[in-house]
Amino acid sequence: VSRFKTNAAPLTRAEILDAAMRHARSGTLEQLSLRALADELDVTPMALYRHVRDKDDILESVADALLGEAGLPEPDEPAPAYLVALAVSLRQVVRDHPSIMALYTRRPQVRAMAVARLDGARQVLVRAGYTVDDAQRIYAAVHTYTLGFCALETARQAAGTPPPTAGQEDTDALIAGFVTEEQFRYGLGALIAGATEGSARA
Amino acid sequence: VSRFKTNAAPLTRAEILDAAMRHARSGTLEQLSLRALADELDVTPMALYRHVRDKDDILESVADALLGEAGLPEPDEPAPAYLVALAVSLRQVVRDHPSIMALYTRRPQVRAMAVARLDGARQVLVRAGYTVDDAQRIYAAVHTYTLGFCALETARQAAGTPPPTAGQEDTDALIAGFVTEEQFRYGLGALIAGATEGSARA
């Protein structure tokens, strides 16, 4: 079961990322190890290192590919709706693949789709009359908020339906209110309203 | 060097947390392992488990203690300033101790100081005329945004002064703009403005 000994085609980066994407799609990205991934590809763990920098390199590629599949909002959407759509898709990706959250706390994400999202928001906002600087500020704020929500949601998922500590049930219920769909929309709406009204338009 | 054999006083939870806090204060919380902590306390790693649930239990206690040291804002502050002060102190704690960030993505934080911060915000907002529900929504939104900023800042710190990949420098500079003091204040201000203006007051 070694492709080295059987003279099979050499390993490629695409092959590695495809295998990782299959894990993402089957919901097993969380427990993915390099050793298991290498096994699936009939290769030694160390063979991967010729094609990827490290494990996060793989995970970041997967994350950006998932964001790519989610796509960008229609560019003729009104700016607020465009921003909301971006937030919703990021939240969805992280919600479906919680291990992606840690990536955002480990290294700045600057892959293709991350940049395309910023660019898209910038264009829509500039067209709506904001300066480039304001557009970036607004997008950054929305992205920041969304990431915070993802962090809280990831934490709540990880806790599962928790055995609430006695005398802690109400506190827990209170904090649970932080990660409802309604609260996500509320904070997002407040932020976008505050940002778009506060900035000077051209 | 075993307190079991020398008949020393039995280990206590407070002792464990004190030792962990010393690590926090000396800036070595990041690389703390249970094995090292046990060594310092002249005890086997497993002796800790009589007094703490697991490693996160220790880390969460430290995080809440640090938040406690930061204290609460003066209760007679205007509501917006109160919320800003809460955000600033959380950011400061996470900035100084990046390993705390991961805690917020792993489990909902419901320790004493986390609850006290919510309570404080609620009181100030209710006194300013908001309903209890609105107060909670507003605080949750501010907390969410702050956590998102902490995530981005932690990522940027971890990257260090990064060797910017060729042809990626401008993208990197752009993303760096997401985690400036100015941007932190901007997003926070926009959110608080949007939230406090948007909610119906009593």
Place this chain on the structure above:
DNA sequence: ACCTGAACACCGTTCAAGT
């Protein structure tokens, strides 16, 4: 009651060597 000793079940990654 409190702690030890040894093992379990792994990790990601380095290095030098093989073909």
Place this chain on the structure above:
DNA sequence: ACCTGAACACCGTTCAAGT
């Protein structure tokens, strides 16, 4: 050029046993 084999340097945590 591409991959292997073995080791490095650890982790947190379980379990049964010791005093």
